[in-house]
Amino acid sequence: MSLGVSLSVGSQRDTLSPNTGKEIHLLVYKFGLQCDVFISAAIVDMYSKCGHVEDARKVFDKMPKRDLVTWTVMISCYAECGSPEESMALFDRMKDNGIVPDKVSMVTVVFACAKLGAMHKAKMIRDYIWRRKFSLDVILGTAMIDMYAKCGSVDAAREIFDQMKEKNVISWSSMISAYGVHGRGREALQLFPQMLQSGIRPNRITFVSILSACSHSGLIEEGRQFFNSMERDYFVESDVKHYTCMVDLLGRAGRLDEVLELTERMKVDKDEGFWGAILGACRIHGHIGLAEKAAKNLLELGPRNSGYYVLLSNIYANAGKWEEVAKVRQMMTGRGVKKTPGWTWIEINNKLYQFIVGDKSHPQFKEIYEMLKLLVERLELAGYVPDTNFVLHDIDEELKAEFLYTHSEKLAIAFALIATAEDSAIRMTKNLRICGDCHTFIKMVSNIVQRNIVVRDSIRFHHFSNGSCSCGDYW
Template sequence: MPNRDLVTWTVMIGAYAECGNARESLVLFDRMREEDVVPDKVAMVTVVNACAKMGAMHKAKLVHEYIGRRDFSLDVILGTAMIDMYAKCGSLDSSREIFDRMREKNVITWSAMIAAYGYHGKGREALDLFPSMLTSGILPNRITFVSLLYACSHAGLVDEGLLIFNSMGDNYSVERDVKHYTCMVDLLGRAGRLDEALDLIENMSVEKDEELWGALLGACRIHNRTEMVEKAAKSLLDLQPQNPGHYVLLSNIFAKAGRWEDVAKIRELMTHRRLKKIPGWTWIEVDNKTHQFSVGDRTHTRSKEIYKMLKTLLEKLELAGYVPDTNFVLHDVDEELKQGMLYTHSEKLAIAFGLISTPEGTPIRITKNLRVCGDCHTFIKYVSAITNRLIVVRDANRFHHFKEGACSCGDYW
């Protein structure tokens, strides 16, 4: 286009973020300003949303500083977007600071702050905010209840979640939809109450979707309920036969149970349908630059130092009691090879890089595009203890804050 105005730039920035390329969104924002196009509040909300998707704290702070310099007021729309941005960049304190500074809040603002606590496993704090919302005269909507139930499911608050779920229609005239049922299935499933979760699914009146069955299948994986897997898997694959993630989850369940023939059948089906597993990536931001790692990655310029640090870490961790959990290597190979595969997971590489490239005692923040594996979760707990570092991990489900050998999720994720 020979001429691009503010609307054009804003639409393009938003389009990249929506399609999963938030990094390019922020590059375009910089280019827009270089061409002397001054953003308005709508453009800034779009940029803030891109920062939230990317999860880069440095970028979030730069955008926040720019908003301050331009004297944009923290109205409901921009303020709520910034609450979500900081929550997804790992700073719950910054989210709460924005929330407290806002003079006007609507139901979406309150729901965003409740959801922020939920992302970080602060279920009690999320529930404590709900009465304050009611006292302020704001009535909850369906999004509020999704946020509350999500917070309960990631903190193991089963009784509280059931109470909230049952109160929706009677107390607040909010009709339950499939997202609320999905949260309840997830809540019951994580707590090991899979029969109740299945009963809830079979008796619900709203149309079932893939996320609902996915929640049940995920719970089957956690609790090794392979007898329930077949029903959940069939329903899931009937709804989304082209989603490779479903096949991978099913394959992982069979692998964990040692059913290698079933694993081979799933992989054969994926090959026949030309489906490929989504690769796992981990990102870490150091010196205002984002570094990306994949499993077994040796492409980084400091790769030799990273692997040297990993070796040193493993020696110290084993002395501290860490034992690699080879159940999370989902291949039919010997134990030695399994340990080698665990050793090079992308999370471990990113953390090793963080340790060699940041000052002692400073926090390390990493982002994973998939769910962090159980062995890496244990590994990071030990690393946080022996290095005296706070390690914040954002995975596909939530945030984990590792400190002094413990995780904020209480091993419930």
């Protein structure tokens, strides 16, 4: 019976059928098999792969004994389902329970830390790996490259890359991607010939990384050359992701005619990401006609991503078409799509804090708002004027300015200024794309307070220093 049940659980895990899996779970309790570690671990794994985090955790907590594999599965579950902070807490608890991680579990923890984006956690994990003397093989080394890149230090990622004795195409592609998201496109491109010299042939992922790096740095001609050479020189067939990168590259530069030309001649099926990239380009350059075409195709694909609806709404709002804005919002309501709230995480003294717009939940919110007020006054004397075009509500200008002043990024920076040493860097993560006003605000703050500020948004990293940003205002 035990083997049969475990095989059934494994089958539901592989086919991602949580309803049938729950029926099997009930059978486990009916036959008194919940104490079987192997079966319980399989149920945790099943719920994890189905994205049912709470169900997985309930089974996990009730297990009388947990092995390393079960701990690793639960840690991975939280990371995959958007709760990396829970992954890290569980990793600490696992060690406290005397369970010694192996290399496989460390790869899972490294992945969770990359999702979290917390530098102090990345350093702790690196130190633990060094103490345990785990070798930097292709899998662990590549995971650490990704972790450091997503925690804000591309230089630390490069150190790991250089220490790896063996690298495969994924390792090289990850390092190229790391340079790209940090706006260091030239360095990303320099890696490509080095990869070829090492005997590694590029694949589709490599070219996605290269084209994305070109897009983030505005390297239009270089991007064109790589796109054209894929099939001609390296026999890599272009897919929708490569076309999406090209749309992003050309769209950011305002070359929407070329985007249309590319769209018409491409032979692969267009997906949500492709049309979303076109919609993003229209948001930057205010092209309503093309935006409506992209939105029509997106809605036919039936996306549940609220970001697409918000982008279209923003385009209409910028054009003052408030009736169209209302229609988009009604459409979202009708389809049960909810807008993702914007928040900012900031790392202060090895602890993460979260802010939302207008947040007053922090115990020090009075000091935070007082610091923000002083900061705005200094910035206004230096010439800062709030860009109310980024407040997409039909309200008067004064209310728009007040709304802008309490964006989550600004609150996080104000908190950092009262809670950290004057010479320390400020690091934070934004779950959405940083708005243009906050971008200008942070540039000026970095100059006035002479602090380096690193912001990871949903698109890329921004490194602010001395009044400028690593993106060159191109994002």
